[in-house]
Amino acid sequence: MTDTIAAIATAPARSAIGIIRLDGDNVLDIAAKVFRSRKPLSENPCLMCFGEMLDAAGDVIDRGLAVYFRAPGSYTGGNMIELYCHGSLAVLKELLASAFAAGARPAKPGEFTRRAFLNNRLDLTQAEAVIDLIDSDTKAAAKNAAAQIQGVFGARILAVHDALVDLLSEFYAYVDYPDDEIEETGINTQTAELDRVISELSKLSDSYNSGRLIREGVKCAIIGRPNVGKSSVLNTILGFERSIVTELEGTTRDTVEEVYSLGEIKLRLIDTAGIRHTDEPVEKLGVKRSEAAAREAGLILAVFDGSRPLSDEDQSIIEIISGRKAIAVINKSDLTQAVDIRVLERKFGANICRVSALDKTGFDALSDLIRDTFNISGIPFCGETVTNPRHAHSLRRAAEMCVSARKALASGLTPDLAAADIEDAINELNELTGKSASEEVIRRIFERFCVGK
Numbered sequence: 001m002t003d004t005i006a007a008i009a010t011a012p013a014r015s016a017i018g019i020i021r022l023d024g025d026n027v028l029d030i031a032a033k034v035f036r037s038r039k040p041l042s043e044n045p046c047l048m049c050f051g052e053m054l055d056a057a058g059d060v061i062d063r064g065l066a067v068y069f070r071a072p073g074s075y076t077g078g079n080m081i082e083l084y085c086h087g088s089l090a091v092l093k094e095l096l097a098s099a100f101a102a103g104a105r106p107a108k109p110g111e112f113t114r115r116a117f118l119n120n121r122l123d124l125t126q127a128e129a130v131i132d133l134i135d136s137d138t139k140a141a142a143k144n145a146a147a148q149i150q151g152v153f154g155a156r157i158l159a160v161h162d163a164l165v166d167l168l169s170e171f172y173a174y175v176d177y178p179d180d181e182i183e184e185t186g187i188n189t190q191t192a193e194l195d196r197v198i199s200e201l202s203k204l205s206d207s208y209n210s211g212r213l214i215r216e217g218v219k220c221a222i223i224g225r226p227n228v229g230k231s232s233v234l235n236t237i238l239g240f241e242r243s244i245v246t247e248l249e250g251t252t253r254d255t256v257e258e259v260y261s262l263g264e265i266k267l268r269l270i271d272t273a274g275i276r277h278t279d280e281p282v283e284k285l286g287v288k289r290s291e292a293a294a295r296e297a298g299l300i301l302a303v304f305d306g307s308r309p310l311s312d313e314d315q316s317i318i319e320i321i322s323g324r325k326a327i328a329v330i331n332k333s334d335l336t337q338a339v340d341i342r343v344l345e346r347k348f349g350a351n352i353c354r355v356s357a358l359d360k361t362g363f364d365a366l367s368d369l370i371r372d373t374f375n376i377s378g379i380p381f382c383g384e385t386v387t388n389p390r391h392a393h394s395l396r397r398a399a400e401m402c403v404s405a406r407k408a409l410a411s412g413l414t415p416d417l418a419a420a421d422i423e424d425a426i427n428e429l430n431e432l433t434g435k436s437a438s439e440e441v442i443r444r445i446f447e448r449f450c451v452g453k
C-alpha cells in the first residue's frame with residue numbers, strides 16, 4: 001500500500017493558476033473530500049473535470065479543474081490527481097490542508113519523481129534530467145535536458161552496457177572452459193569491440209566540457225584599471241543598469257555578478273573594482289577581490305580605454321592574466337583612439353574587440369568572439385551532451401576500466417582479469433542509470449528537487 005502524498009507544485013507566489021498534486025493508492029478517496037464534480041474523477045481518467053474545491057470544513061473555497069491519472073500510466077506510475085485552482089496562496093494552502101485532513105501527508109522534495117524512479121517509469125539519468133530541465137536557464141540546457149528525460153542519453157548508456165555484458169559472457173566462457181584454446185580471431189574481435197566501447201564512453205564523457213558550460217555556466221570576469229568602462233560594458237551586455245557608472249575612478253568597490261545567456265552559453269558576468277595600486281583600505285580589499293575573480297574565471301574580459309595609451313596599470317593587468325582564456329575589449333571606440341593596438345595583438349592575438357559602451361556598438365562582434373572561444377556552436381544539445389558531473393565521473397571511470405581490460409587482453413593475461421575489469425565497468429554504468437545505485441546516491445539526487453516534483 002503506497003501512502004498518499006500531496007504538495008503544491010507551482011511556485012509559492014501569487015499567480016494565475018496554482019496546482020496541487022497528489023499521488024498514492026487512496027488518491028481518489030482523498031480527492032473526493034477536496035474536489036466535488038458532477039461525475040466522479042475515477043470515471044474520466046486523463047480528462048479535465050470542472051468542479052468545486054473544498055476546504056477542510058467542506059466549504060467551497062474555489063472552482064477549478066482536476067484531472068485523474070490512473071496507474072500505471074501516470075508520471076509516478078501510481079494513481080495521481082492534479083488540482084488546478086486560482087493561484088492564490090491562501091487557496092492553495094487551504095486546499096493542501098484539506099488534503100492533509102483527508103489523509104494525505106506532505107510530500108518530500110522530489111518524492112513524486114522518486115516514486116517514478118522506484119516504479120521504473122524513469123531511470124536515474126532521466127530523473128536527474130527533470131531537475132536539470134527545471135534548473136535550466138538557457139534554451140540549449142532545456143533542450144538537452146528535455147531529450148534526456150525522453151531517454152536519449154539513457155539509451156546510449158544502455159547500448160554500451162549491453163555490449164559489455166556480451167563481452168563479459170564471452171570472457172566467462174573462457175574462464176569456465178579453460179582447456180578450450182582461445183582463438184586469436186576471438187581476441188581480435190573482442191579487442192575491437194572494447195575499442196569501440198572505450199571510444200563511445202570517452203566521446204560521452206568529453207561532451208561534459210561543453211555540457212558544463214550550458215549547465216553551470218562560465219565565470220566571466222570583467223577586469224581592467226579604473227574608469228576604462230568595465231561597469232558600462234557589463235550594463236551594455238545585460239541591457240540594463242546593473243552596476244553604478246560615474247566619471248570617478250574607483251566607482252565599483254565590490255564584485256557585482258549577474259547571469260546572462262549568450263545563446264547556448266550561460267555567462268556568469270562579474271564586474272570588478274578597477275585594479276590599481278592603492279593604500280585606501282576599502283579599495284584595496286576591492287582590488288584583492290578583482291584579482292581573485294580573475295584567478296577563478298573561465299574567461300576574462302580585459303577592458304582597456306581605447307582613447308588612452310596603455311598605462312603601467314594596463315601592462316600589469318596584462319601580466320596578471322597572461323596564459324588565461326581572455327579577450328581584450330577596447331572600449332570608448334567613439335573617441336579618438338590612442339591605444340597601441342600592436343601591444344594588445346601580441347598578447348591577445350585575434351581575441352580583440354573594439355566596442356563603445358556609450359554608443360552600444362561592437363557588442364555583436366564581442367558576443368561572437370566569446371562564443372568562438374568556447375567552440376560549441378553547432379553542437380545540437382539534443383540529449384547526448386553530458387551536463388551532470390556525476391554522469392561524467394561514472395563514464396570516465398567506466399572508460400578507465402575498459403582500458404584496463406583491453407591492456408589485460410593485449411598482454412595475454414588470463415581472461416578472468418579482463419572480465420573483472422569489465423564487471424567493474426558494468427557496475428559503474430548500473431550506478432549511473434540507477435539500476436544498482438546506493439540509497440545514499442539516490443537520496444542525494446532527490447534532495448536537490450523541489451517539493452511537488
Ligand SMILES: Nc1nc2c(ncn2[C@@H]2O[C@H](COP(=O)(O)OP(=O)(O)OP(=O)(O)O)[C@@H](O)[C@H]2O)c(=O)[nH]1
Nearest residue numbers: 226227228229230231232247250251252274357358
Ligand atoms: N566616451 C565614452 N565614455 C565611456 C564609455 N564607456 C564608459 N564611459 C565613461 O567612462 C566613465 C567610467 O565608466 P565606468 O563604467 O564606471 O568605468 P569602470 O571601469 O567601471 O570604472 P571603476 O568602477 O571606477 O573601475 C564614465 O564616465 C562612463 O560614462 C564609452 O564607450 N565611451
Ligand SMILES: [Mg+2]
Nearest residue numbers: 230231251252
Ligand atoms: Mg565600475
